[in-house]
Amino acid sequence: MQKFVLSLIKDRSTLLISSIFVLAAFLSLGITKLELEYSIKSWFRSGDQYLLRYEDFREHYGPDSNLIMMVKFKDKVSNPKNIKTLQNIEKDLWKIKNIVRIESLVNFNRTSAQEDEILINPLVPESYQTNDVSPLEYELKNNPELKNYLISKDLKSTVFYAYPRSKVGIEGKVAKGIVRSIQKTIIPNYPEVEIYMTGGVRMGEAFETATLGDFAFLIPLAFLLMAFTLWIFLRNTVLVILSLGLVAITVLSTLGVQGWLGVKLGLVTAMCPLTVMAICVMDLVHVLSGYKKHNNILLGIESNLKPTLLTTLTTMIGFLSFLTAELYPIANLGIISSIGIALAWVYTIFLVGPMLYLIPLKLKTAKTAKAPQIFDFIFELTQKAPKTIIVFFIIITAVSLRLTFLNPIDSNVQNYFSSETEFAKATQAFKDNIGASNAAEIVLKSPTDIKDPIFLKKADQFIHALEKRSDIGKAVSLIHPLKEVHKVMRSGDEKEYKIADSKDIIAQELFFLDISLAPEKSIRNFHSIDSKNLRVSIFWHNESSAQIKNATQEVEQLITDHGLEGYVTGVAPLVLGIDEYIVESFIESMLIATTIIAIFMMIVFKSVFIGLLSILPNIIVPSFGAAILYLMDKPFDTSSVLVFSICLGIAIDDTIYFITRAQEQLDQNLSVDQAIKIVLLDAGKTLSLTTFILVSVFSLFYLGSFTPNHNFAIATVTVLSFALILDLVFLPCIMTVFFGRGRMIKPTKA
Structure with a gap:
């Protein structure tokens, strides 16, 4: 395969470049078909037990989700002028499309008798004009049906509960339309009062606003930081621009695929571009490191083709294991991320490769100076006390697992929003x-x-x-x-x-x-x-x-x-269903991915040991990250489990790369200690660089206003940092103890 790929790049460079650009352009067109979806129903597959009960309720009773709009006056609501304002607001609410029911103080009914006739009239008459507001104030204070529902204790605030029309499949659009209409047609027309919007309808729109707002701010910032770190590494402006262009094309293509497949963009699938960006950067850095070392793109690809292909396949396996998840967005995350990861590898090899082959850049000759002392130190450490280090990692893992099991599962969606957001304030x-x-x-x-x-x-x-x-x-x-x-x-x-x-x-x-x-x-x-x-x-x-x-x-x-x-x-059991499924999905996907990756690596390398070695990140790394959450007093929730799943997919990439490069050295009949030293001094710098870039870029997400982005930043820093330590320190110790320092005997065959 290696010879075929290299000959393809040499003989068909122009065709490859044009074909990739046509493919990327076609896939990117799918972005026009991309739709947003943030409703809680979108988490569940059709036919799910939780969803069926919820839909049965809505079918028999109508909508349960509502928009809660609180109106706060400077004086008491009972003032005739304030009542008139409330009546006007209600009239304006009825003009908004898709509102089918409103509960409010001005349409609250009171039952009374007049002679032999029983009357049901509004508590506040349409033509409410009086100098004596005490009767209404008395009713507002003492009617138990108004307390904690339609009136505040100080009688200065009241509430409108607006219920939307139930439109299957477009609930998010309906909610967004209602909120935006109120923001445009009602709030500006009543500057004398304070108007706050909360409730389920507002939350769905708030999710969209928060996630898109953060991404609009953070993605450009991430690209700038990525450009800076890549320039420090590459010292070549053209290569930096080429790298950023490739990342952008890959992300756009992935989003386009999502649009073509009809997968809606929501809280979970919004993580796909970040994942693909990370994998794309890792592939690029590996290939460009080889390019810098040999000053020849063909040699750079040749030395990294097998490692990057294996890391791509194993990472795809990890994400495809999400297909078994009961939660629909997680299954979609697995599909879209896997396609994006495949595109990242294809674009790196068959677009960057041919471009640099046709237009080779004049790079400074790589110096043969002494390798960074840190890697010499790591090598000496792993050779002097491998068993001690292994025992240390085992103890740390055991402690981490203990802390992990102490941490409760507890999602609080309202805590996802910064206290400075309009939704949180409302x-x-x-x-x-x-x-x-x-x-x-x-x-x-x-x-x-x-x-x-x-x-x-x-x-x-x-x-x-x-x-x-x-x-x-x-x-x-x-x-x-x-x-x-x-x-x-x-x-x-x-x-x-x-x-x-x-x-x-x-x-x-x-x-x-x-x-x-x-x-x-x-x-x-x-x-x-x-x-x-x-x-x-x-x-x-x-x-x-x-x-x-x-x-x-x-x-x-x-x-x-x-x-x-x-x-x-109603919505409450759906929240519980998400919690139940998210943990099941994480455990199930981990087991499936671990098993398949182990078997895959055993077959590729014909070694049981290599297969088992490749799954260590799936076992050890998550426990470190989970322990950090416990120590930070952050319980497991939907966002943190999702983020750990994604980070784990990224982390295993480096492990497979290290193992593949080590096996290449061992296949040349080098001793174990020689192979480890070569990989540490050569690939160690590259792995450290990719981790540094990803940690630097993703740590920016802590600057966002959306709490899941904070969790994403914490998880990436924790998981990827521990994964790097694991790869550079723990793996060499395992190899040294298992094989010894002498010439390697062929591993046990599967």
Whole structure:
């Protein structure tokens, strides 16, 4: 294969260059088809148990995700001028496309009796003009249905809950459209008030804004730093420009492939360009190091063709192992990253190679000066005390594994945003003034239907117990309006604020509510289409997955304790599902990748030892990174596990490169210590350089406002640094102890 590739570069250089440019141009066109997707549903495969239950809920009850818009006045809401402002804001909200339901103070209904007629009227009349605001203030202070839901304690803030139309597959677009419309048409028109937006609809848009904002700032900065470090290494402006151009073409081609395949760009797949950029830089540095050494691109490619090809294949295997993941974006990450990694190698060999062959650059002759003392020191150290070093690494790994298992799995999506972002500020403002903003849904199953008085009374007791919990801010259901109507029908006697004893009376009360309320306020939002099950929407303070898991279990136990059947649904269980799957995916992909890479290397080198040696990073490196997270008091979450998976794919690249170069020396009948010394002095500098470039570039992501980018920076610095130490220190010790320092006997064949 080596001769074929070299002859192809020599004899078909122009054809190769033109073909690669045509291929890159075609693939890059796919970027025009690239779509963004940040909804939580996009994490799950169709047919997943979590998704099916969630979709079943939405089918029977309508949308659960909402936009929470808090309006804060300088004085009390009850001021007629402020009420008029709220009424105007609601009218403007209804003009926004895809909003199908609004819950607010100005459309909150109050049931009353006038002679023999029962009336359901807005708490605040359309023509609210009065000099005496005390009646409204009294209602705002004392109505339990408004507390922690529609009004703040100081009566200066109120809330609009806007529910979007459910459009399968384009929920993200709908959410983005609503948020942007409010930012353009409502917020600028009411400068006299403070308007904050939070809730599920806002979060999806905030994810997109934060990730794209960080990438727009950090990617150019990363290219500048990469250019600087490459120039220090290459000392040739043309080579630096060529390298940056290749990285850019590879990243654009990868994004184009994603567009052509219809894979949407989200929180997970946004990591693909970073991964491909890293692998591309590593391939380039290896090949260009050979070019500098020999002053001949063909010799540079010849010495690095096999190592870079093997690292490409093994890294692809690592990412393709993600295909077994239950979470759809992780499987897509595996596909897109693998294709990008393959393109990085192809472009490096068949574009850079022919270009430098046709237009060779005049490089300064490589000096044959003494190698850097650090590598001599490492070599001497590994030869003097290999067993001591191995024992040291084993102890460190054992301690790291211990710390890893102490670290909990706990995702808190809201912590992904910097406190300076609009979303974080809005969420905190809502907490400070109103209460809990995180929503969950409860479905209570009736043995007959929702007109069953026994069932409704149990549901009433359950909701009463639920609202006593410190983590529950508000529970909204059909129970309150039903009890209110029953009271009004009994002359307003407070003792009659209860569920009726008769199924027929309940049926009449439900019918009255159904015909009296506007369609957008229909009670049908609070029961299933077949009227068999009851919906209870809760707002709670639980944010992290651990809190949600504990609260979900306790609430479902509370349901059982009240003699009811039911479950918690909505977005909350999806968060738990992501946590469960992300850990399973990481462990499963690690096992699959480790096994396949080991077998692959055993076959290639016909050595069981080499195969086992190649998988050490998969076992040791993650434990170091995980221990650092524990020591930094950062629990495992979705972003950190993903980042470790990606870094691991990058880290194993150097290990395979080191092993391949060492085996080449051993095949020339050199002794083990001679082979190790040659590889350390030759490849050690290259491996150190690639690690330095990647760590320098990726550490920039700590400057971003998005917490997953902070985790990415920490993980790359930790994992890649430990991986380099492992390759340069631990691997030579293992080889020395296993084979001895004398001439190598042929390894055991697979």
